[in-house]
Amino acid sequence: MTPAQQQTQLLNDAGKYLAGGGTGLFVLPAELNLIVARGEGSRVWDVAGREYIDYHLSSGPALLGHGHPAITKSVTEQLPKGTTFFFLNEHEIELGKKLVEAIPCGEVVHYTGSGTEATFYALRIARAWTKRNKVLKFEGAWHGMHDYGLWGTVPSNPSDYPHANPDSVGVPSETGETVLVTPFNETEQAVAMIEQNAKDLAAVIVEPLQRVLLPEPGFLEAIREVTRKHKIVLIFDEIVTGFRIAWGGAQEKYGVVPDIACYGKSMSGGFPLAAIVGNGEIMSVLDARSRPKAEVVWATNTLNGNPICAAAGLAAIDALSQPGVYEHFHHIGSRLRKGMVEAGEKYGFAVQAPGDDAVWGVRFTDRKPLRTWMDLTTADKKLGWRWAIELMKRGLLVNPNEKFYISTAHTDADVDQTLNIVDDAFAAMRKG
Numbered sequence: 001m002t003p004a005q006q007q008t009q010l011l012n013d014a015g016k017y018l019a020g021g022g023t024g025l026f027v028l029p030a031e032l033n034l035i036v037a038r039g040e041g042s043r044v045w046d047v048a049g050r051e052y053i054d055y056h057l058s059s060g061p062a063l064l065g066h067g068h069p070a071i072t073k074s075v076t077e078q079l080p081k082g083t084t085f086f087f088l089n090e091h092e093i094e095l096g097k098k099l100v101e102a103i104p105c106g107e108v109v110h111y112t113g114s115g116t117e118a119t120f121y122a123l124r125i126a127r128a129w130t131k132r133n134k135v136l137k138f139e140g141a142w143h144g145m146h147d148y149g150l151w152g153t154v155p156s157n158p159s160d161y162p163h164a165n166p167d168s169v170g171v172p173s174e175t176g177e178t179v180l181v182t183p184f185n186e187t188e189q190a191v192a193m194i195e196q197n198a199k200d201l202a203a204v205i206v207e208p209l210q211r212v213l214l215p216e217p218g219f220l221e222a223i224r225e226v227t228r229k230h231k232i233v234l235i236f237d238e239i240v241t242g243f244r245i246a247w248g249g250a251q252e253k254y255g256v257v258p259d260i261a262c263y264g265k266s267m268s269g270g271f272p273l274a275a276i277v278g279n280g281e282i283m284s285v286l287d288a289r290s291r292p293k294a295e296v297v298w299a300t301n302t303l304n305g306n307p308i309c310a311a312a313g314l315a316a317i318d319a320l321s322q323p324g325v326y327e328h329f330h331h332i333g334s335r336l337r338k339g340m341v342e343a344g345e346k347y348g349f350a351v352q353a354p355g356d357d358a359v360w361g362v363r364f365t366d367r368k369p370l371r372t373w374m375d376l377t378t379a380d381k382k383l384g385w386r387w388a389i390e391l392m393k394r395g396l397l398v399n400p401n402e403k404f405y406i407s408t409a410h411t412d413a414d415v416d417q418t419l420n421i422v423d424d425a426f427a428a429m430r431k432g
């Protein structure tokens with residue numbers, strides 16, 4: 001069998017044995033679908049032998065590129081000593097200390113297995129602490145797959161604020177009665193909604209950089225002020241932004257410190273570990289030493305904080321703490337964003353690259369400025385798909401109409417090659 005035939009056979013088996021043929025919502029057209037055989041640095045290779053420059057980075061975790069030597073070393077040293085004990089291990093304590101030192105709101109850490117669990121438990125912690133039931137999220141914000149996150153995440157039309165529609169079938173409508181939704185960056189509207197519902201609100205959860213939307217000056221500050229005033233727990237979902245847009249995440253970059261924050265993706269070097277990090281008093285609701293069990297928030301999972309993931313996290317955070325990392329993201333990301341927009345304009349496409357240099361999107365829209373989720377819905381998704389397909393055909397691994405992620409392993413040579421591909425892709429679209 002040739003490598004190409006082997007890949008086709010594996011894809012057929014995936015179609016047969018995996019629910020939905022893959023990992024869920026992320027579905028590529030059959031002619032572009034691939035099985036990743038291996039990754040190294042900024043590149044991955046599929047089973048058919050094709051090489052790609054990776055701008056998907058596993059949806060963000062591979063912030064240090066693939067197969068980072070220090071992460072590999074740290075994990076392989078731990079492997080023969082055991083992978084999981086449930087009892088405490090040295091690495092998780094050491095990692096907890098590092099997280100507390102790095103994260104502005106950090107006083108204590110609670111590990112989870114995924115970002116979804118982190119935001120799910122963070123909301124539970126807030127409910128337990130405030131003894132209130134409702135939570136507020138922003139339209140277009142992604143907080144994972146639990147029943148409280150999946151309201152107004154990707155609506156095509158404005159929601160009937162504070163009510164929104166569920167994103168997934170199977171989410172109980174009763175849950176929606178406790179989830180209020182309001183547009184991101186509409187400061188007065190958000191503050192008014194929080195004021196009106198203050199006595200019922202346990203938490204406001206926000207992605208400080210919401211997908212690819214930058215917070216307008218004053219927006220996060222106003223949310224901070226009104227939540228503090230009403231003793232509502234402010235949760236930053238830093239699962240994308242943590243250790244990526246700055247060493248101290250969005251809290252450091254935008255200068256607003258929440259009560260608690262959720263971390264995932266890059267903090268564990270591509271291994272399945274996430275964390276809730278925050279104010280010790282609020283997080284004392286997790287403390288079974290000081291409260292009767294009936295008054296403790298339950299958030300204990302079998303594999304949380306296991307030594308393999310914690311060893312990976314320690315190596316990742318150490319690598320991210322080295323001088324020049326964030327300058328590198330800025331340098332590589334700004335070249336790519338500028339080059340992509342210029343290439344689009346050259347071929348007559350209205351293209352923008354909203355976001356941060358470490359993570360951004362490319363959107364086909366002339367709506368300016370892009371402030372809210374509804375602004376983003378003006379983007380032409382069909383064009384976005386066509387462009388992504390042209391990029392993938394030419395060797396870039398991308399997430400259509402979503403985000404570009406870069407790593408410490410992406411080089412200027414990668415940028416040069418990428419911008420040539422981007423130019424060719426726009427030219428092909430203009431022709432075709």
Ligand SMILES: Cc1ncc(COP(=O)(O)O)c(C=O)c1O
Nearest residue numbers: 114115116142143144237239240
């Ligand atoms: C901002 C944000 N929060 C939470 C999550 C959920 O994390 P996970 O996929 O690890 O459950 C994601 C996932 O993409 C995310 O982008």
